[in-house]
Amino acid sequence: METFEARTELNCSPQTAFDFLIQPANIKAISPPGVGLFFVSAPERLELRSQMTFRVQAFGVAREAVHEVTNFEPSTRYVEEQISGPMKAWVHEHLFESTESGVIVIDRIHFLPPGGVAGLLITKDRILDNLDDGFFYRHEQLAKHLK
Numbered sequence: 001m002e003t004f005e006a007r008t009e010l011n012c013s014p015q016t017a018f019d020f021l022i023q024p025a026n027i028k029a030i031s032p033p034g035v036g037l038f039f040v041s042a043p044e045r046l047e048l049r050s051q052m053t054f055r056v057q058a059f060g061v062a063r064e065a066v067h068e069v070t071n072f073e074p075s076t077r078y079v080e081e082q083i084s085g086p087m088k089a090w091v092h093e094h095l096f097e098s099t100e101s102g103v104i105v106i107d108r109i110h111f112l113p114p115g116g117v118a119g120l121l122i123t124k125d126r127i128l129d130n131l132d133d134g135f136f137y138r139h140e141q142l143a144k145h146l147k
Contacts, residue, residue, distance in 0.1 A: 001089060001091075001111060001112055002111050002112065002124050002127070002128070003108065003111075004107075004108070004111070004127075004128055004131045005108045005109075006131070006135035006139065007106050008139035008142060008143065009099065009102065009103070009105075010103050010104075010105060010142065011102040011146075011147070012102050012103060012146045013098075013102065014097070015074075015075045016103075017105050017142075017146060018076075018096050020142075020145065020146060022046040022047075022078065023046075024043070024054075025044075029145070030137075030141035030142050030145060031134070031138060031141075032133070032137040032138070034057065035056050035057055035134060036055070038054060038055045038056075039053070039054045040053040040055060040064070042054065046078065047072055048070075048071070048072040049068060049069060050069045052068075052080070053065070054067075058086075058122075063086045065086065065087075066084045067081060067082055067083065067085075067090075068080065068081055068083050075096060076096055077093065077095050078093075078094050079093050080092045080094075086122070087111050087113065087114055088111075088113065089111060091110045091111070092109045093110075094106075094107060095107075105139070109131060111127065113127055
């Protein structure tokens with residue numbers, strides 16, 4: 001599997017960052033506008049076994065995916081895994097590490113690009129570039145929301 005990781009340090013508690021990021025409405029608010037994130041169905045707050053169905057604009061095509069929360073440790077970590085969608089595999093770890101001045105939020109994504117014809121266009125390198133741009137924006141917005 002391929003791995004992507006992005007980190008940002010915030011001046012808030014791990015609990016504050018965690019509580020913000022387990023709300024799908026907040027994820028939408030900090031996502032790049034060009035992604036066109038739209039939740040078809042999602043709970044107000046994530047918990048273990050929560051499922052989210054959403055659409056995103058990626059590589060010129062709107063795609064739908066369903067993710068399920070498979071690990072949930074309040075203020076520390078939660079993991080969402082694709083149970084249906086365009087990738088062969090997608091596991092997104094959200095980690096929260098306490099620091100003296102706040103928290104480091106770590107997004108770690110393990111993935112396998114799609115196969116077939118889609119895999120010719122949606123390559124590992126294109127996915128990594130897209131993730132790098134998206135999480136740069138997302139972490140900037142997160143810092144603004146959690147001042």
